[in-house]
Amino acid sequence: MRVQSRGDKIRSQKNFDSDYLQNVINDISEDLLDELVRQTPKDTGFARGSWSTKTGRLRTTIKNTADYSSYLDEGSSSQSRRGMTGPAIDKIKRNADSGKYRNKRK
Secondary structure, three states: EEEEEEHHOOOOOOOHHHHHHHHHHHHHHHHHHHHHHOOOOOOOOOOOOHHHEEEEEOOOEEEEOOOOOHHHHOOOOOOOOOOHHHHEEEEHHHHOOOOOOOOOOO
């Protein structure tokens, strides 16, 4: 299972600041990873520990390498009937709506 955030489609905009966008992507990706881990059901802890990220220029890939992670995301666990990605993305949307990712100039 993979979740990607990409900023490469914005490059054509006037006055594009790729460093600023990279910072925003990094902030969102960190929050998303934290929330995915929190939402992942814990029995043995293997699925929670199987999340990883790969960051490139204006792109971050978050994946879970546990063979059964897609089943967990479909709600197969009583600990997380809504899965992980849906609730995690909902949290990121709420963060964005609240302005958390605005003015992240570093």
